[in-house]
Amino acid sequence: xxxxxxxxxxxxxxxxxxxxxxxxxxxxxxxxxxxxxxxxxxxxxxxxxxxxxxxxxxxxxxxxxxxxxxxxxxxxxxxxxxxxxxxxxxxxxxxxxxxxxxxxxxxxxxxxxxxxxxxxxxxxxxxxxxxxxxxxxxxxxxxxxxxxxxxxxxxxxxxxxxxxxxxxxxxxxxxxxxxxxxx
Amino acid sequence: xxxxxxxxxxxxxxxxxxxxxxxxxxxxxxxxxxxxxxxxxxxxxxxxxxxxxxx
Amino acid sequence: xxxxxxxxxxxxxxxxxxxxxxxxxxxxxxxxxxxxxxxxxxxxxxxxxxxxxxxxxxxxxxxxxxxxxxxxxxxxxxxxxxxxxxxxxxxxxxxxxxxxxxxxxxxxxxxxxxxxxxxxxxxxxxxxxxxxxxxxxxxxxxxxxxxxxxxxxxxxxxxxxxxxxxxxxxxxxxxxxxxxxxxxxxxxxxxxxxxxxxxxxxxxxxxxxxxxxxxxxxxxxxxxxxxxxxxxxxxxxxxxxxxxxxxxxxxxxxxxxxxxxxxxxxxxxxxxxxx
Numbered sequence: 001x002x003x004x005x006x007x008x009x010x011x012x013x014x015x016x017x018x019x020x021x022x023x024x025x026x027x028x029x030x031x032x033x034x035x036x037x038x039x040x041x042x043x044x045x046x047x048x049x050x051x052x053x054x055x056x057x058x059x060x061x062x063x064x065x066x067x068x069x070x071x072x073x074x075x076x077x078x079x080x081x082x083x084x085x086x087x088x089x090x091x092x093x094x095x096x097x098x099x100x101x102x103x104x105x106x107x108x109x110x111x112x113x114x115x116x117x118x119x120x121x122x123x124x125x126x127x128x129x130x131x132x133x134x135x136x137x138x139x140x141x142x143x144x145x146x147x148x149x150x151x152x153x154x155x156x157x158x159x160x161x162x163x164x165x166x167x168x169x170x171x172x173x174x175x176x177x178x179x180x181x182x183x
Numbered sequence: 184x185x186x187x188x189x190x191x192x193x194x195x196x197x198x199x200x201x202x203x204x205x206x207x208x209x210x211x212x213x214x215x216x217x218x219x220x221x222x223x224x225x226x227x228x229x230x231x232x233x234x235x236x237x238x
Numbered sequence: 239x240x241x242x243x244x245x246x247x248x249x250x251x252x253x254x255x256x257x258x259x260x261x262x263x264x265x266x267x268x269x270x271x272x273x274x275x276x277x278x279x280x281x282x283x284x285x286x287x288x289x290x291x292x293x294x295x296x297x298x299x300x301x302x303x304x305x306x307x308x309x310x311x312x313x314x315x316x317x318x319x320x321x322x323x324x325x326x327x328x329x330x331x332x333x334x335x336x337x338x339x340x341x342x343x344x345x346x347x348x349x350x351x352x353x354x355x356x357x358x359x360x361x362x363x364x365x366x367x368x369x370x371x372x373x374x375x376x377x378x379x380x381x382x383x384x385x386x387x388x389x390x391x392x393x394x395x396x397x398x399x400x401x402x403x404x405x406x407x408x409x410x411x412x413x414x415x416x417x418x419x420x421x422x423x424x425x426x427x428x429x430x431x432x433x434x435x436x437x438x439x440x441x442x443x444x445x446x447x448x449x450x451x452x453x454x455x456x457x458x459x460x461x462x463x464x465x466x467x468x469x470x471x472x473x474x475x476x477x478x479x480x481x482x483x484x485x486x487x488x489x490x491x492x493x494x495x496x497x498x499x500x501x502x503x504x505x506x507x508x509x510x511x512x513x
Contacts, residue, residue, distance in 0.1 A: 016374065017374060018374070019373070019374045019378055020375060022284065022285065022288055023285070023287060023288065023373050023374075023376070024375045024378075024379065026284065026287075026291045027370075027376040028379055029292075030291045030292065030294075030295040030353065030376075031349070031353065031379060031383075033295050033299065034295060034298060034299075034349050034352070035345065035346065037298070037299055037302060037303075037349075038302075038345050038348050038349045038352075039345045039349075041306065042320075042324070042348070043344070043345050043348070045306040045309050046306065046309070046324055049309045049310075049313075049321075052311050056311060186503075186507070189426040189427075189430045189434060190422065190426045192430065193422050193423075193425040193426035193429075193430050194422045194426075197421050197422050197425045198418070198421075198422070201421075223422065226415075226418040226419055226422055227422055229419070230408065230419055230422060230423065233408050233410060233411060
């Protein structure tokens with residue numbers, strides 16, 4: 001009782017500290033509705049969203065890690081392939097070089113061979129031409145000699161068998177001289 | 184912070200009111216009320232020291 | 239109902255419009271004992287304050303139901319705003335004060351915070367003009383529930399004997415001194431806490447309301463009834479009223495925050511091992 005007196009004296013107005021029944025009822029109803037709202041509706045949904053968000057972020061991290069691993073693997077594979085290709089290229093290059101050399105050698109030896117053959121052939125032909133020419137020359141020189149002798153003798157020696165043998169003798173001598181001079 | 188203020192208010196209030204009753208009962212004017220307020224205040228200082236001051 | 243009710247509400251809501259012309263009536267404490275508007279004479283009779291309570295409860299329900307009707311992982315609009323508000327309570331009050339215990343109490347803390355803020359802010363919303371928390375009932379209800387929650391939490395955590403002993407008999411005190419200490423501890427922990435929670439909130443909202451009504455009543459009186467130079471004081475009064483309105487918005491938030499924070503602090507104190 002004394003306490004109430006003190007409180008009343010302090011505030012000067014009693015009822016301000018005494019709640020009206022209607023205010024209590026409507027206040028409680030409001031409170032119950034709101035706590036029910038937060039308890040059964042807002043927080044379950046809010047927590048669900050927070051959980052989902054955390055999972056998304058964690059999932060993202062896992063995915064990123066996986067992508068990184070995949071990229072690393074691809075890079076390794078690519079590097080290996082590059083290395084292989086390079087080795088292969090250099091092998092091909094070496095082989096090509098070898099082939100080129102072989103072909104060059106072959107061509108060279110072929111050319112040499114051809115040259116020799118040509119040379120031989122040329123020499124042969126030259127010899128043949130020379131001998132032919134010399135034969136021709138003998139014939140013509142014989143004829144010339146005969147004619148000269150005829151002119152000198154003053155008669156035809158054409159049909160004379162003896163003359164013929166003389167000429168042959170002469171030509172043989174010429175030949176001998178020539179071959180001796182050639183030596 | 185608020186509980187320190189609470190204690191400092193409660194000390195004089197509790198023992199002051201106790202003193203008020205004592206005055207009424209024993210027929211004094213304000214002697215016990217004053218003693219109560221002072222004792223209560225000192226005690227509340229002591230409580231604040233015990234609870235928060237020694238840490 | 240709506241038309242006639244609206245008329246009566248208006249005359250009750252803005253007391254200055256009902257005053258006699260040419261006469262300045264300062265705001266009185268009677269503002270906080272509003273007459274009944276609905277269901278008069280029954281236990282459920284509704285005053286202006288009760289209508290505000292129901293209205294703001296509806297507003298909160300509509301807002302949060304809209305915000306979380308189709309919750310998306312990437313929030314936008316109402317959901318974004320709702321999440322920011324909830325996170326304020328969840329992180330800055332519940333987790334900050336209670337740590338891992340915060341999860342258990344966050345529903346109550348959020349209810350208290352949003353309810354008080356919504357009921358406080360009506361003091362500056364034009365047709366309402368008074369905080370639903372400027373009558374003692376609602377702060378008292380919440381203070382009692384807070385009191386129940388922190389005590390029940392303490393008893394469940396430590397058992398009733400240990401809990402009372404830790405609160406009423408601080409260790410390291412000579413035995414006879416307990417005779418002086420224990421009554422003070424009892425009053426400050428078990429009586430004063432709910433009382434100060436209630437009084438702090440009600441007094442703040444009452445004072446804010448009286449300040450606003452005073453300045454705007456004075457503005458109206460000075461601008462309409464006064465002559466000459468005195469009208470200038472009307473403008474000054476209006477400026478003060480505007481400043482008080484801004485202040486009242488801050489106070490509305492702050493008082494909701496303090497009430498919620500103290501609730502969390504009391505629960506934390508009850509749960510903690512050492513007192």
